[in-house]
Amino acid sequence: xxxxxxxxxxxxxxxxxxxxxxxxxxxxxxxxxxxxxxxxxxxxxxxxxxxxxxxxxxxxxxxxxxxxxxxxxxxxxxxxxxxxxxxxxxxxxxxxxxxxxxxxxxxxxxxxxxxxxxxxxxxxxxxxxxxxxxxxxxxxxxxxxxxxxxxxxxxxxxxxxxxxxxxxxxxxx
Amino acid sequence: xxxxxxxxxxxxxxxxxxxxxxxxxxxxxxxxxxxxxxxxxxxxxxxxxxxxxxxxxxxxxxxxxxxxxxxxxxxxxxxxxxxxxxxxxxxxxxxxxxxxxxxxxxxxxx
Numbered sequence: 001x002x003x004x005x006x007x008x009x010x011x012x013x014x015x016x017x018x019x020x021x022x023x024x025x026x027x028x029x030x031x032x033x034x035x036x037x038x039x040x041x042x043x044x045x046x047x048x049x050x051x052x053x054x055x056x057x058x059x060x061x062x063x064x065x066x067x068x069x070x071x072x073x074x075x076x077x078x079x080x081x082x083x084x085x086x087x088x089x090x091x092x093x094x095x096x097x098x099x100x101x102x103x104x105x106x107x108x109x110x111x112x113x114x115x116x117x118x119x120x121x122x123x124x125x126x127x128x129x130x131x132x133x134x135x136x137x138x139x140x141x142x143x144x145x146x147x148x149x150x151x152x153x154x155x156x157x158x159x160x161x162x163x164x165x166x167x168x169x170x171x172x173x
Numbered sequence: 174x175x176x177x178x179x180x181x182x183x184x185x186x187x188x189x190x191x192x193x194x195x196x197x198x199x200x201x202x203x204x205x206x207x208x209x210x211x212x213x214x215x216x217x218x219x220x221x222x223x224x225x226x227x228x229x230x231x232x233x234x235x236x237x238x239x240x241x242x243x244x245x246x247x248x249x250x251x252x253x254x255x256x257x258x259x260x261x262x263x264x265x266x267x268x269x270x271x272x273x274x275x276x277x278x279x280x281x282x283x
Binding site for chain 2: 032067072101
């Protein structure tokens with residue numbers, strides 16, 4: 001009876017490990033597809049952060065169910081904790097660096113929490129998305145954009161109108 | 174179990190290949206940092222799949238080291254690799270003031 005139970009539990013653990021292995025590998029594959037095909041930097045940051053971390057956690061769970069030794073499982077828990085602690089920090093730093101160097105289209109940031117005095121000094125030398133960045137900063141954060149306006153007399157600042165604003169947003173209508 | 178391991182290895186290898194394509198193609202250094210992050214993570218996944226297949230636990234410290242090293246690489250690239258001129262006035266003043274304080278005093282505070 002006990003031998004049958006032990007064998008049953010081993011089989012159940014192997015089957016659950018196989019399911020977790022397939023799910024984790026599929027999520028990692030989805031992260032690869034997303035990082036190849038998504039159009040902007042923030043989309044790629046999202047797909048590297050969330051599905052990849054979940055896939056890695058599922059793979060570590062599969063490994064823990066497969067090896068079933070406490071020394072290995074404790075180290076796998078440590079790997080999971082490090083991954084959960086470091087992935088948001090890396091994503092935050094990448095997105096903030098992308099925002100400050102002008103690689104983020106601010107028109108698609110609906111609550112633009114970075115608008116204001118943080119991004120004021122680096123609007124002049126932004127090479128890529130300067131047209132969308134100026135329109136989005138003026139439309140999304142009206143109070144902070146007005147306070148940051150006298151610091152840089154840019155070309156897109158004083159010439160904007162109210163009719164220009166919803167035309168620059170792709171998802172408004 | 175062999176079929177499952179082969180399918181998972183193929184999926185993870187495809188993810189690593191697509192991350193490598195993004196590293197080659199990426200318009201900016203931040204995209205390359207994201208691609209390298211995903212490449213490191215898929216390497217961790219591949220080592221985990223190998224450990225699942227062979228039930229060995231000697232490769233688990235490699236997972237621990239790789240999950241930390243990938244984070245350090247991404248942070249270093251996004252923190253120091255993409256800094257442009259005038260993006261951080263405090264950091265530029267800190268880094269530029271001790272070296273060239275006497276020579277170019279007029280051009281230094283941008």
